[in-house]
Amino acid sequence: MSIHLEQEVADFSERRMRLATAITDYADWLDRQHGIDAERTLRLADTASSLRQDKLVVAFVAE
Structure with missing residues (x-):
């Protein structure tokens, strides 16, 4: 992963x-x-909790 993307x-x-x-x-x-x-x-607590726990998944696909 490039430095910029990281x-x-x-x-x-x-x-x-x-x-x-x-x-x-x-x-x-x-x-x-x-x-x-x-x-x-x-509702507010659930929203804050979701923001803290969610993960971003990045996948790279190449041929």
């Missing part, structure tokens, strides 16, 4: 982690400000 994949992973953290922070803020319900809390 860096792009690493950057993508970092953006996903930052987004997951932002979603968690947002859910905490909503709860403090408005007391969000359990369903919304679960």
Whole structure:
């Protein structure tokens, strides 16, 4: 894998982690400000968890 592609994949992973953290922070803020319900809390937690756990698979096919 080229250095450029490796860096792009690493950057993508970092953006996903930052987004997951932002979603968690947002859910905490909503709860403090408005007391969000359990369903919304679960949806936001599931979204953040999916972002943290998902894996990117890159496959190269050649003839």
